[in-house]
C-alpha cells in the first residue's frame with residue numbers, strides 16, 4: 001500500500017502539470033463524464049497523509065485514496081494506455097496530459113465546503129509530512145485513542161497520518177518498541193519520539209530513490225549493492241542489522257498485514273500479554289510467515 005511518502009512524491013510530480021491548468025475532461029467510474037467541471041482550473045493538488053485532494057475550480061474537490069492496489073498512471077494526450085480501461089476509476093485530462101487512476105477504492109467528488117465535514121478527512125490527525133507539526137498535539141491525540149498496541153497506534157490515521165505498514169515496523173524498530181507494547185505504558189516523550197522518527201523517515205524518502213530507512217540518502221547516492229534497504233520490514237528470518245538476532249514476523253488481519261520486529265532490540269516489556277500473546281517470540285526465532 002502506498003504510504004505518505006509515496007503519495008507526497010506523486011503529488012509533487014503532478015503539481016506542475018496540473019495546477020493552474022484548465023480541466024479538459026473529468027471522468028469518474030461511478031458517474032461518467034462530469035461536463036460541468038470541464039474548463040475549470042485545477043486550483044490545487046494536495047496530499048493529506050495517504051489521501052489525494054484535487055481542488056477543481058471554486059467549488060469541487062476530487063478525493064482519491066489508493067488503498068492496497070490503486071495506482072496513478074500519466075499519459076500524453078492520445079497516448080495508448082498501458083492498463084485496461086476496465087480498471088480505471090478516474091480520468092483527469094488537461095490539454096496535454098491524462099492522469100488515470102486504476103483500482104483505487106476511494107474516488108469521490110465532493111463539494112469544497114463538505115470536506116470539513118467528511119467522515120474520514122475531517123478526522124485525520126496532522127500529516128507527518130506537513131512543513132510544520134505539533135508533536136504535543138499528536139501525543140494528545142494518541143492519548144485520546146484506544147489503540148491496543150504501539151503498532152495499531154501508528155497505523156491510526158486519526159492520531160497522525162502518513163504511516164502505513166512498512167513505516168510502522170521500521171519506526172518501532174528504530175525506537176526499540178515491541179509492536180504489541182501497550183501504548184499506555186509509553187511516556188509522552190516515547191510517544192512523541194515514535195512520531196518524530198516516523199516524520200524523519202518519511203521525509204528522507206521524498207527523493208527519487210526507492211524507499212530506504214537504513215540511511216538517509218543524498219540525491220544521486222545509492223546504497224551499497226546487496227545492502228538491505230529496510231531494517232526489518234520484509235526481512236523475516238534474516239539477521240538483525242543491529243544485533244544479529246533473527247527478525248521475527250507475523251501476518252494478521254483480513255488483508256494479511258505484516259509486522260516485523262527484532263525480538264532482541266525490541267523486547268516485549270510492557271506488551272499486552274507479553275510472552276503469551278500473538279507477538280510472543282523468543283530471541284532469535286522467527287515466528288510466522290516471512
Ligand SMILES: [Zn+2]
Pocket residue numbers: 240241242243244245262263264265266
Ligand atoms: Zn536486533
